[in-house]
Amino acid sequence: MKILYIANGLRYGGLERQLTEIIKEMALRNNKIYLIDLHKAYPLTSSVKQYLSQEICYIDRRKSRIPFSLLKIYKLCKQINPDIIHVMDSFSAFYAMPIAKLLRIKFINGAIRHAGVSSGFEYKWERFLLKSADMIISNSKAGLDFYGLPGKVLYNFLNRNRFQTTKASLKRIVMNANFSDYKDQLTLFKAVQLLFEENKIELVSLIGDGKNRAFYETVAKTMGLEEKIKFLGYIDAVENELLNYGIGILCSTKKYKEGVSNSILEYMGSGLIAIGPNIGGIPEIIEDGYNGFLYEPENHISLYNKINYVLDHQSKMGEIRNNAYKTLDNQFNPNINCNLLDNWYETLKNNNN
Numbered sequence: 254m255k256i257l258y259i260a261n262g263l264r265y266g267g268l269e270r271q272l273t274e275i276i277k278e279m280a281l282r283n284n285k286i287y288l289i290d291l292h293k294a295y296p297l298t299s300s301v302k303q304y305l306s307q308e309i310c311y312i313d314r315r316k317s318r319i320p321f322s323l324l325k326i327y328k329l330c331k332q333i334n335p336d337i338i339h340v341m342d343s344f345s346a347f348y349a350m351p352i353a354k355l356l357r358i359k360f361i362n363g364a365i366r367h368a369g370v371s372s373g374f375e376y377k378w379e380r381f382l383l384k385s386a387d388m389i390i391s392n393s394k395a396g397l398d399f400y401g402l403p404g405k406v407l408y409n410f411l412n413r414n415r416f417q418t419t420k421a422s423l424k425r426i427v428m429n430a431n432f433s434d435y436k437d438q439l440t441l442f443k444a445v446q447l448l449f450e451e452n453k454i455e456l457v458s459l460i461g462d463g464k465n466r467a468f469y470e471t472v473a474k475t476m477g478l479e480e481k482i483k484f485l486g487y488i489d490a491v492e493n494e495l496l497n498y499g500i501g502i503l504c505s506t507k508k509y510k511e512g513v514s515n516s517i518l519e520y521m522g523s524g525l526i527a528i529g530p531n532i533g534g535i536p537e538i539i540e541d542g543y544n545g546f547l548y549e550p551e552n553h554i555s556l557y558n559k560i561n562y563v564l565d566h567q568s569k570m571g572e573i574r575n576n577a578y579k580t581l582d583n584q585f586n587p588n589i590n591c592n593l594l595d596n597w598y599e600t601l602k603n604n605n606n
Contacts, residue, residue: 254598255285255306257335257358259326259345261314262292263301265489267409267515268341268366271392273297274410278591279598280304287333289326291345296489307333312348326352336602337361346382354385359601363407365391368399368533369510370435376400388601393513393534407594408537410587411518413578416492418524423499423564424455427525429491429516432463435509437530439469441502442476443553444560449481453564458483458498460491492523500563501525503535507550511535518585521545521577526570528559538584544576 256279263269277300280286285306290298291314298309310329312322330338330352338353339361340346346362353360362383371379380400383389389404391397397404426445430436438459448454459469459482466484473482488494495501501520505511510533517538520527527545529535539545546563549555563570583589 254337254602255287255333255335256598257287257289257330257333257338259289259291259338259340259349261342261344262290263295263297265296267518269295269297270515271410272341273301274412274587275591275594276301276304278587279595282591282595284595284598285333287329287335289329289348291322291348314344323348323352327355330356330358337598339363341366343379343382346386350382350385359387359604360385361388361390361597361601362386363390363392365389365393365396365400365404365512367510367512368393368395369508387604388597390597393537395510395534395537396512399510405597407590408585409513409515409518410590411515411522411581411585412587413522413581416519416522416524417496419496419499421497421499422455423526423567423570424453425498426454426457426500426502426560427460427495427498427520428457428502428504429460429495429519430503430505431461432465432469434465435506435511436465437504437506437551438465439472440551440553440556441504442469442472442478442482444556445482446476446478447553447557448560448564449478453561456483457481458485458494460485460488460494462487491519495519495523495525498525500560501527502556502560503527503529504556505530505532505535505550507532509533513538517545518581521581524574524577526563526573527577528556528563538580540580542573544573544580 289310337359338349340349341363343364390407445457513534517527530550531547532550541547546559548559
């Protein structure tokens with residue numbers, strides 16, 4: 254098959270890592286792979302070049318250039334005549350959809366990466382782009398439910414070869430998340446404040462940046478936690494930093510609902526005990542008490558109790574860790590999931606309806 258991927262830049266994120274794995278695996282299956290990038294070269298760009306059938310085509314994304322950008326994509330599609338156009342974000346879907354319809358190319362929209370962020374016009378626009386596709390792919394069942402649309406579920410990929418296993422104490426806790434309105438660092442602060450008062454934990458670190466970071470730095474000082482909580486900012490090689498911790502936590506708001514979190518998968522891949530909110534797509538990753546733990550979102554006592562359980566039952570955590578590895582190897586395995594995707598491509602290509 255000839256497969257054209259359109260992406261909004263190959264940064265260091267879960268979506269981008271998944272796309273690079275897809276490109277690699279699909280090329281190894283003797284498909285011809287093409288890539289249109291709607292931004293510029295980013296850290297992961299060099300990792301896909303060897304798998305492409307021709308050079309990456311960069312498109313000017315400025316609004317004033319939209320007609321010219323669409324024409325350039327049209328000409329490229331006429332030249333390579335792909336069997337399938339596959340996008341993984343709504344920005345790319347906007348450019349891909351009219352070209353795919355005009356040239357009658359099968360169009361896959363894989364832009365469902367969350368389970369409850371969009372609203373109003375944005376929600377309607379995203380849903381329109383999804384409904385225009387020949388196939389919808391989400392990275393969680395919760396995402397499909399949010400949009401109320403039928404589709405396929407292709408979970409995030411995690412290449413376990415990226416990770417080593419932590420040997421750090423369970424008393425060292427980390428949260429890897431941006432400081433956005435959708436994350437809930439305050440619940441974490443309240444829970445760990447109780448644990449610090451009981452001398453049960455040593456350190457809490459926050460990886461990430463964002464508009465609310467300064468606010469939370471002030472909150473930490475107000476709560477007397479400025480010496481106990483480290484704000485590390487954005488970190489490129491997060492897998493190396495995770496080796497300094499024994500527990501990995503994700504806190505999200507009820508409004509956000511959360512999709513399939515790459516942070517949770519990275520905690521598991523590094524051997525940390527993962528604790529996440531019982532909301533959105535997180536229960537599709539974590540089975541409470543089997544491969545990690547779920548707490549009730551925005552409930553610091555529930556989170557405190559889960560952390561306490563881990564600290565009080567350290568002898569059981571080896572089994573939790575091994576079960577987490579099994580989950581990654583079965584449900585989030587790049588090779589297994591790309592076999593599934595390849596079958597979907599074949600079915601779609603051969604469907605003339």
